[in-house]
Amino acid sequence: xxxxxxxxxxxxxxxxxxxxxxxxxxxxxxxxxxxxxxxxxxxxxxxxxxxxxxxxxxxxxxxxxxxxxxxxxxxxxxxxxxxxxxxxxxxxxxxxxxxxxxxxxxxxxxxxxxxxxxxxxxxxxxxxxxxxxxxxxxxxxxxxxxxxxxxxxxxxxxxxxxxxxxxxxxxxxxxxxxxxxxxxxxxxxxxxxxxxxxxxxxxxxxxxxxxxxxxxxxxxxxxxxxxxxxxxxxxxxxxxxxxxxxxxxxxxxxxxxxxxxxxxxxxxxxxxxxxxxxxxxxxxxxxxxxxxxxxxxxxxxxxxxxxxxxxxxxxxxxxxxxxxxxx
Amino acid sequence: xxxxxxxxxxxxxxxxxxxxxxxxxxxxxxxxxxxxxxxxxxxxxxxxxxxxxxxxxxxxxxxxxxxxxxxxxxxxxxxxxxxxxxxxxxxxxxxxxxxxxxxxxxxxxxxxxxxxxxxxxxxxxxxxxxxxxxxxxxxxxxxxxxxxxxxxxxxxxxxxxxxxxxxxxxxxxxxxxxxxxxxxxxxxxxxxxxxxxxxxxxxxxxxxxxxxxxxxxxxxxxxxxxxxxxxxxxxxxxxxxxxxxxxxxxxxxxxxxxxxxxxxxxxxxxxxxxxxxxxxxxxxxxxxxxxxxxxxxxxxxxxxxxxxxxxxxxxxxxxxxxxxxxxxxxxxxxxxxxxxxxxxxxxxxxxxxx
Numbered sequence: 110x111x112x113x114x115x116x117x118x119x120x121x122x123x124x125x126x127x128x129x130x131x132x133x134x135x136x137x138x139x140x141x142x143x144x145x146x147x148x149x150x151x152x153x154x155x156x157x158x159x160x161x162x163x164x165x166x167x168x169x170x171x172x173x174x175x176x177x178x179x180x181x182x183x184x185x186x187x188x189x190x191x192x193x194x195x196x197x198x199x200x201x202x203x204x205x206x207x208x209x210x211x212x213x214x215x216x217x218x219x220x221x222x223x224x225x226x227x228x229x230x231x232x233x234x235x236x237x238x239x240x241x242x243x244x245x246x247x248x249x250x251x252x253x254x255x256x257x258x259x260x261x262x263x264x265x266x267x268x269x270x271x272x273x274x275x276x277x278x279x280x281x282x283x284x285x286x287x288x289x290x291x292x293x294x295x296x297x298x299x300x301x302x303x304x305x306x307x308x309x310x311x312x313x314x315x316x317x318x319x320x321x322x323x324x325x326x327x328x329x330x331x332x333x334x335x336x337x338x339x340x341x342x343x344x345x346x347x348x349x350x351x352x353x354x355x356x357x358x359x360x361x362x363x364x365x366x367x368x369x370x371x372x373x374x375x376x377x378x379x380x381x382x383x384x385x386x387x388x389x390x391x392x393x394x395x396x397x398x399x400x401x402x403x404x405x406x407x408x409x410x411x412x413x414x415x416x417x418x419x420x421x422x423x424x425x426x427x428x429x430x431x432x433x434x435x436x
Numbered sequence: 437x438x439x440x441x442x443x444x445x446x447x448x449x450x451x452x453x454x455x456x457x458x459x460x461x462x463x464x465x466x467x468x469x470x471x472x473x474x475x476x477x478x479x480x481x482x483x484x485x486x487x488x489x490x491x492x493x494x495x496x497x498x499x500x501x502x503x504x505x506x507x508x509x510x511x512x513x514x515x516x517x518x519x520x521x522x523x524x525x526x527x528x529x530x531x532x533x534x535x536x537x538x539x540x541x542x543x544x545x546x547x548x549x550x551x552x553x554x555x556x557x558x559x560x561x562x563x564x565x566x567x568x569x570x571x572x573x574x575x576x577x578x579x580x581x582x583x584x585x586x587x588x589x590x591x592x593x594x595x596x597x598x599x600x601x602x603x604x605x606x607x608x609x610x611x612x613x614x615x616x617x618x619x620x621x622x623x624x625x626x627x628x629x630x631x632x633x634x635x636x637x638x639x640x641x642x643x644x645x646x647x648x649x650x651x652x653x654x655x656x657x658x659x660x661x662x663x664x665x666x667x668x669x670x671x672x673x674x675x676x677x678x679x680x681x682x683x684x685x686x687x688x689x690x691x692x693x694x695x696x697x698x699x700x701x702x703x704x705x706x707x708x709x710x711x712x713x714x715x716x717x718x719x720x721x722x723x724x725x726x727x728x729x730x731x732x733x734x735x736x737x738x739x740x741x742x743x744x745x746x747x748x749x750x751x752x753x754x755x756x757x758x759x760x761x762x763x764x765x766x767x768x769x770x771x772x773x774x775x776x777x778x779x780x781x782x783x784x785x786x787x788x789x790x
Contacts, residue, residue, distance in 0.1 A: 149625040149626060149627060150625055181480070208723075264716040264717075265488075266716050267716065267717075293698045293715070294487035294488055294652065295487065295652065295693060295697055296487060296692055296693060296696045296712075296713045297487075297716065298696065298698070299696040299698075299710065299712050300712055300713070300714075303712065321625070321626055323698075324697065324698025325627070325698045327698065328698055361627060362626055362627060364444075365626065365627060365629070365630035367633075367655045367656055367658065367659035372658070372659060375634050375637070376630040376633050376634050376659065377630060378628075378630035378631040378634055379627040379630070379631075380600070380631075382595050382597060382628065383625060383627070383628075398627075
């Protein structure tokens with residue numbers, strides 16, 4: 110197993126109290142596998158990723174418990190020095206907004222080359238040559254001429270390619286992409302997603318794709334973990350989840366996508382709002398918005414029930430997953 | 437064509453590019469909108485889709501007179517409103533209101549919800565005399581669900597979806613005929629988007645509103661719109677009813693756009709054809725000659741470089757759903773959106789409409 114997150118808890122201390130952003134998340138990624146983490150804002154999907162990368166703001170953030178095993182070793186027990194060697198070289202991150210993730214006063218060549226200068230101790234000249242090679246690899250036209258350009262001189266799609274190039278520079282075994290195409294236009298989105306998927310196959314990397322877009326997920330992921338209020342509420346292979354969701358939240362998300370055959374009718378909408386993390390409802394966090402909620406849901410936190418074991422492992426954190434699956 | 441409530445003709449907006457500090461010499465122009473025409477009928481929803489930089493938001497801003505067009509006309513009830521000023525402009529503005537994209541920046545953080553929604557009455561006191569305002573605001577809050585209790589709160593105490601409802605209530609305050617909504621749901625969470633779309637549709641029925649609905653999310657535009665216009669680099673490249681555009685697109689750009697939409701259903705996805713465009717949208721400061729889409733088009737030929745294709749029903753189509761305006765020399769029908777099979781084990785869904 111390349112990465113295994115076990116019972117992770119992350120809290121943020123705020124003026125109004127402690128916000129429990131992540132409440133016991135488990136997931137794992139194998140080499141060459143794509144895990145999509147799906148959730149709305151505040152679901153904890155990005156915070157989990159930041160904890161894995163070790164770029165969580167501490168304080169106000171705090172890892173309150175759990176393990177993050179990377180190639181069998183717990184990252185949370187490592188010294189910062191050791192984590193720094195792993196970060197960038199063994200695992201890398203692609204951010205949503207390339208314009209603010211890149212340094213505006215350094216050329217892209219310099220920023221790409223820095224990876225080799227810092228981690229590999231290359232000379233500036235060699236690093237620059239490597240930067241051109243990388244830009245070619247992510248199909249930036251006229252890489253040689255553009256290596257001295259600054260981030261603002263590139264279009265959104267090209268900037269996102271540079272982000273991808275930077276993440277791939279040291280051929281890491283794990284890539285975490287946090288909403289990599291959300292800021293891009295649809296026609297460019299498709300190009301960037303295809304590129305990412307292709308490079309992943311080529312290098313046999315594990316990929317964690319964080320997104321709120323069910324459509325993007327479906328195109329590339331092997332399995333999905335749906336998060337709500339800091340927990341995974343459903344985990345399943347992509348095809349299974351679309352065919353028959355086993356959690357009312359997943360079902361609600363799928364049903365609220367406009368469909369051709371429902372034009373003119375009211376769209377299905379999940380009622381209410383995502384919960385305030387300072388005051389997560391008792392029992393199942395989704396119960397105030399759930400059409401199936403019963404007394405049990407208001408009192409007992411549902412564990413992640415196994416739905417099927419084989420041929421594929423599925424799990425749902427709903428007391429009534431059977432009814433949801435078949436209803 | 438039926439009588440239009442609002443008629444936009446050859447609308448153009450150029451932003452000058454200048455050089456020098458003292459003598460600001462114009463060296464060029466960003467052609468944000470370059471000849472856009474469409475009509476909006478009473479009670480209908482016209483969707484406008486396109487990628488960033490295509491000029492759709494500039495069109496919206498001109499419709500509500502936040503920008504003055506460089507050329508062209510916007511006719512509302514037989515009067516060109518694009519050149520109005522002073523009192524006449526104020527009167528027209530009352531009837532055309534806007535809902536903005538970002539509910540976080542479009543509400544004044546120092547004003548209470550009641551003051552925000554009541555502010556239009558300060559500018560148009562004839563709609564509600566001073567003593568009556570509180571009641572009017574309360575009425576608006578009742579129309580827009582789950583805000584009724586919070587009249588004295590501030591915007592930061594609300595979530596994105598609630599804030600967008602405040603923005604909608606403000607847009608309705610003056611009882612306008614037309615609402616221009618610029619990406620009203622794109623900043624919201626998926627589970628909340630559907631709530632706001634439903635609210636907009638309910639309000640349309642209730643008050644007989646006409647909408648210009650601008651968005652880049654094609655599936656939401658289709659759901660809400662009666663007609664759809666597709667924009668590319670300052671021009672409308674194809675316009676028609678939602679079925680004409682989505683089921684029978686004839687412009688290559690529309691086809692590429694539709695095929696690029698991520699389809700969540702893996703079954704439907706297996707049936708679709710994907711057209712992946714190469715390159716990026718060219719700069720509107722220096723658009724390609726002839727057809728603006730030719731640099732990314734797989735059908736482009738010599739003629740596309742020299743001759744600007746006009747937005748008209750292509751000659752090859754005489755009748756049927758493919759016969760709608762499309763600005764392409766080589767317009768051809770191509771179906772890219774697959775029929776979605778009914779979801780297995782899902783909530784009951786209706787028949788496939790064609």
